[in-house]
Amino acid sequence: MSDLHNKPCILCCAITGSVPTKAANPAVPISISEQVESSLAAVEAGASIIHAHVRNADETPSSDPEKFARLQEELRRHSPDVIIQFSTGGRSGAGQERGGMLPLRPDMASLSVGSNNFPTRVYENPPDLVAWLASEMQKYEVVPEVEAFDLSHILQALRLYDEGKLFGKLYVQFVMGVKNAMPADRAVFDFYVAQMQARAPQAEWCAAGIGPNQLVVNEWAIAAGGHTRA
Amino acid sequence: MSDLHNKPCILCCAITGSVPTKAANPAVPISISEQVESSLAAVEAGASIIHAHVRNADETPSSDPEKFARLQEELRRHSPDVIIQFSTGGRSGAGQERGGMLPLRPDMASLSVGSNNFPTRVYENPPDLVAWLASEMQKYEVVPEVEAFDLSHILQALRLYDEGKLFGKLYVQFVMGVKNAMPADRAVFDFYVAQMQARAPQAEWCAAGIGPNQLVVNEWAIAAGGHTRA
Ligand SMILES: [Zn+2]
Ligand SMILES: [Zn+2]
Ligand SMILES: [Zn+2]
Ligand SMILES: [Zn+2]
Numbered sequence: 001m002s003d004l005h006n007k008p009c010i011l012c013c014a015i016t017g018s019v020p021t022k023a024a025n026p027a028v029p030i031s032i033s034e035q036v037e038s039s040l041a042a043v044e045a046g047a048s049i050i051h052a053h054v055r056n057a058d059e060t061p062s063s064d065p066e067k068f069a070r071l072q073e074e075l076r077r078h079s080p081d082v083i084i085q086f087s088t089g090g091r092s093g094a095g096q097e098r099g100g101m102l103p104l105r106p107d108m109a110s111l112s113v114g115s116n117n118f119p120t121r122v123y124e125n126p127p128d129l130v131a132w133l134a135s136e137m138q139k140y141e142v143v144p145e146v147e148a149f150d151l152s153h154i155l156q157a158l159r160l161y162d163e164g165k166l167f168g169k170l171y172v173q174f175v176m177g178v179k180n181a182m183p184a185d186r187a188v189f190d191f192y193v194a195q196m197q198a199r200a201p202q203a204e205w206c207a208a209g210i211g212p213n214q215l216v217v218n219e220w221a222i223a224a225g226g227h228t229r230a
Numbered sequence: 231m232s233d234l235h236n237k238p239c240i241l242c243c244a245i246t247g248s249v250p251t252k253a254a255n256p257a258v259p260i261s262i263s264e265q266v267e268s269s270l271a272a273v274e275a276g277a278s279i280i281h282a283h284v285r286n287a288d289e290t291p292s293s294d295p296e297k298f299a300r301l302q303e304e305l306r307r308h309s310p311d312v313i314i315q316f317s318t319g320g321r322s323g324a325g326q327e328r329g330g331m332l333p334l335r336p337d338m339a340s341l342s343v344g345s346n347n348f349p350t351r352v353y354e355n356p357p358d359l360v361a362w363l364a365s366e367m368q369k370y371e372v373v374p375e376v377e378a379f380d381l382s383h384i385l386q387a388l389r390l391y392d393e394g395k396l397f398g399k400l401y402v403q404f405v406m407g408v409k410n411a412m413p414a415d416r417a418v419f420d421f422y423v424a425q426m427q428a429r430a431p432q433a434e435w436c437a438a439g440i441g442p443n444q445l446v447v448n449e450w451a452i453a454a455g456g457h458t459r460a
Contacts, residue, residue: 114410115345115352116382117360122345124352127410151381152346152412180344180357182382187428191421198417 010227012049012145012206013042018061018091030055032067036074039082049083050075051110051145051229053092063093068101083107085145088133090123098129102136108171109137111144113160114153117180123149134165143168145206149181154192158199170203172196173229174221177213184213186220193224240457242279242375242436243272248291248321260285262297266304269312279313280305281340281375281459283322293323298331313337315375318363320353328359332366338401339367341374343390344383347410353379364395373398375436379411384422388429400433402426403459404451407443414443416450423454 015038020028029038032054039050054067068086075084085108088098102109111133112125137144144166146157154172161170174192176184189207196205206227209217218228245268250258259268262284269280284297298316305314315338318328332339341363342355367374374396376387384402391400404422406414419437426435436457439447448458 114347114380115354116380117344117355117357120357122352122354122356124345124354125347126352127347127350130347149382150344150346151418152379155413155415155418156410180386183385185385187425188381188385195417 007225009222010049010204010206011045011047012051012085012227012229013039013047014051014053014208014229015039015042016053016055018053018087018089021059030059031057032070032074035071036078039075040078043079043082047082047230049085049108051085051087053087053089061092063097063100065101065104068106069104072104072106085109088112089147090125095129096132099133099136102133102140102142105140106142108143108145109133110147110173111137111166112147112149112153113156114150116149116153116178116182119179123181131165134160138165138167141167143171146170146172147175148172148192149175149178151182151188151192151195154195161200161203170200172203172205174205174207174217175210176207176217177210184209184217189217189220189224193226237455239452240279240434240436241277242281242315242457242459243269243277244281244283244438244459245269245272246283246285248283248317248319251289260289261287262300262304265301266308269305270308273309273312277312277460279315279338281315281317283317283319291322293327293330295331295334298336299334302334302336315339318342319377320355325359326362329363329366332363332370332372335370336372338373338375339363340377340403341367341396342377342379342383343386344380346379346383346408349409353411361395364390364397368395368397371397373401376400376402377405378402378422379405379408381412381418381422381425384425391430391433400430402433402435404435404437404447405440406437406447407440414439414447419447419450419454423456 029035054062056062084106086106087110115125148154157172206229207217207221208229221228259265284292286292314336316331316336317340345355378384387402390396436459437447437451438459451458
């Protein structure tokens with residue numbers, strides 16, 4: 001266990017997300033300057049990855065590459081070492097729009113590799129879109145963070161990695177606590193970790209608990225040698 | 231283990247499916263009379279559940295309640311004791327069409343409780359459709375066989391059952407070997423079984439392996455005290 005004790009834990013901070021608005025929480029950063037300010041505060045507090053979504057002026061989600069470019073430029077200028085991760089998630093755009101910012105060559109981008117239910121709808125990631133996003137990430141040398149909402153997504157990430165379809169080091173995020181997808185369940189978490197250790201001991205993984213599950217899942221992840229997403 | 235040795239194993243036979251045609255396999259039963267003949271042969275061979283899809287004359291999948299009614303009537307007449315299970319799967323119709331035959335009160339019907347990827351597309355089971363299908367099954371006293379294409383689907387089945395939303399005894403099918411969903415994986419199978427035993431020891435489960443995985447997964451299921459789908 002000594003290697004685990006000496007291993008740094010990566011803190012990834014999702015500053016904005018695609019859903020919450022200032023009506024729900026006045027602290028949610030919406031404009032680029034608010035996002036930069038939030039990101040710098042997170043870096044001060046120890047975050048080394050900033051997971052970013054961009055928004056329109058009316059707070060709705062956007063996938064506009066122009067906005068991503070401005071955020072990237074500002075972040076690079078104020079915090080040259082932070083790892084910038086853009087979201088290619090499905091709430092900000094449809095189809096290939098979701099990867100329109102990848103030519104900006106962010107350090108990382110989130111990548112969904114399967115479909116699942118969300119609280120009120122289907123989170124659609126059809127196989128051809130997954131393949132296209134992964135190939136764009138290879139083309140622009142962007143390291144994917146695979147967002148795994150279910151067990152098959154983890155196995156799919158391992159398969160895509162073995163087939164040489166994911167750029168860089170394999171990095172998987174277990175997402176737990178989304179209604180109608182995977183609950184924040186300890187036995188499942190332990191099985192996820194065992195699968196990663198058995199099948200890809202060289203890979204890194206982190207875990208995110210949604211809403212009230214956040215701190216619980218972060219604690220599980222830190223204690224098991226993983227990384228965290230807040 | 232003695233109770234396991236004395237426990238009968240249920241054989242469920244899916245005679246037609248929604249995809250294969252006579253061009254691929256001349257033995258696939260398409261017409262109602264072919265389906266009845268196939269079902270009776272399966273019952274002779276030991277099957278106690280017939281899982282049925284209906285087809286149009288051109289072999290494309292159908293969700294026409296008239297066709298299901300004729301199949302049910304013929305099957306009942308020739309084999310009064312067989313358990314008839316209708317498919318509410320997503321390849322035969324869209325939205326509530328998928329449950330249009332439930333008023334016929336078949337003994338059972340398949341029920342998907344989550345979404346996932348299939349080889350070339352998203353298998354869409356939005357939460358409101360799942361809730362509607364489950365409530366129709368309650369209304370018409372149809373026992374669902376939950377088709378679990380991923381781990382979260384099993385946990386979702388357990389939750390729906392605990393909430394009183396599934397009619398009758400809980401029956402879950404593990405579907406393994408569908409490309410882009412769950413592979414036929416032994417460690418995953420063992421975890422599925424352990425989850426069922428820990429969380430719903432009174433429930434029954436069966437396992438289906440797609441294509442070349444069929445016999446392997448059937449063997450796993452029989453040895454572990456489950457039921458089989460062929
Ligand atoms: Zn995100
Ligand atoms: Zn992360
Ligand atoms: Zn079927
Ligand atoms: Zn079955």
